[in-house]
Amino acid sequence: MSARLSGLPDEWASLDWQPTGIGAALLSWQGASHESWRATTAAGVGVIGKAPRPHAAASAAAVARAAASRAGVGPRMLVVDAASGISVEEALGPDWRVATGLRLQAPGAVAAVAAARRAFRESGADLPPRDLGAEAQAMIDGFAAAGAELPLTIAPLAVVLPRVRAAVAGGPAPMPCWLSSEMSDIQLGPDGAVLLTGGTTAGLADPLADVGSLLTELAPTVFPAEEAFEIIWGSPHAGALARARLWGVIVDLWVLLRAMQAHALDPESEVGYPGYLMFRTWHAEYPVLTGEIDALIMRAEEGWE
Template sequence: MRQSGTELATIRNFIAGLPGWGSGDIVIEPAIPILASPSWRGVDGFPWRATRKGGGDSIFIKAMDRDAELYIDVACAFEAAQRASDLGIGPKVLMADSDVGLLVMEDLNQGWRVGTLERMLEPDIVDAVIAAMRLFQSGPPLPRRKSVFDEIEHFYAAAAAAKAQLPSDAEWLVKELRFAADAFRSLDIAAAPIHGDGNVSNILISDAGEVRLIDWDRATTADPLEDIGSFLVEAYAQEPEARDVFTRSAGTFDEGAFNRARIYGVADDLRWGLIGALLAARSARNTLEFYKFASWRFVRCRMVVREPRFGEMLRRIA
């Protein structure tokens, strides 16, 4: 696994196997700024762009940071990215080596923009995102089989072992979501491969309205409702809008399934809060605002869990 300051020579040697990328007329430079808060952008790995001098052709290289070992199954993430490439719902993967943590993809730069909350109000875009999720879910299981509830337990233990700074009610939040996990175990859930991270910054949108999903680091085999749940909690702060989008995704409104999706969104907030707290304690990159990001996710999780409606949601999951 490479550090975020991956030597340019290492990248240059790696991409030399691609036709046309082995010459010396290649410029390699940072692609996007890394930002932990308010969005988890570029944190998992250092993003580079390699450009041919004169021609202007470019490729995108993701060099996984050593921090990724704390919270990402890199081999599974790279496999998911390759599947998304093959399905046409993610950037085309050109080269990948999970052992060294390098993923080379087409550079969706010109004519593409990162998703925003405003774009998630456009029905055609929402339908394209949901269709991409469903297509990925139709494939064979991924080797990783961890639900969001499994990850909460894992990262809570890891954060405690690292003596991470956690909010005073962290144990209570974990226990509440543990209660939810117990309730979900009684359900007959057919697991499927999922993207697992509904942050709108993980959606690229072309000028023509095409959609690509990126950052497959949380990809796993789990309840497909985890996908829509993490998307709803990120993109729709108000329940009426979330209901509308859920109905578009399912074709009809199923209260039990909707409540399960919403609870998955709450669990997603707790999981990311714990990941942020863990990295705030363990990462060498102390210039990044990991705990600020974690605090926001804890706040949003707490807001829902403390509402009487959270218990009502749990009672109506079937």
């Protein structure tokens, strides 16, 4: 077995672990945060062991996945070591599929995803605070300190980031939030079941940041923003929608900057980085280049309640 899983209790460490050949997320452009192995218990139960990659500060992800499991919206966790981030979870069966834009257009699918995210927000999970806006600004500052220029396509987003962060400050009380904007962090199962996977972005945050991180992936390709927001949030509200969309801009920029970092760590990677970066750039910069960002900021500042 891998030395990376050697910290497991003996009953688990002794299993015949085989590498899956993929990260816990198939997103080398975002920086796959875990390595994973598959095994089968003596009772015939398939399990997945996960360990954070050396460059990933992802130990908290295991705690988030355990919280999702307890809330009934994540795969069943069997072992969690909060200190190392090593975990073992029950493998999902062949009836489970990674979410896609097409699959989420099935009747009730987005509502089921929204319910899963809401259940996690209401779980009371003990997670560290998470501000993706502050993290995005820190990455921008890090590039500047290293003397690296941001791509011209990202520069307008970096300029407007302080205004956007100011507009979403002082919102709803922080709650446990999944905060992922990746459809690959959603598993769709039999009879409309939904489970959340990943957990590397989870933390205590503005619940409208959680809504915005999902909204930016769904609108406008799956549903118009207004319709998707009402499904996710539960009711229409122009100010709350504007706030969520601004958080979506922050999340898109955060993902872009993480993609740049991941590409720098693995510049020879052939998995999706350039095309993914192009899509995210278009999605993030659209409200900035069209001037819509000013209207969103004004509307968000009018309140969210």
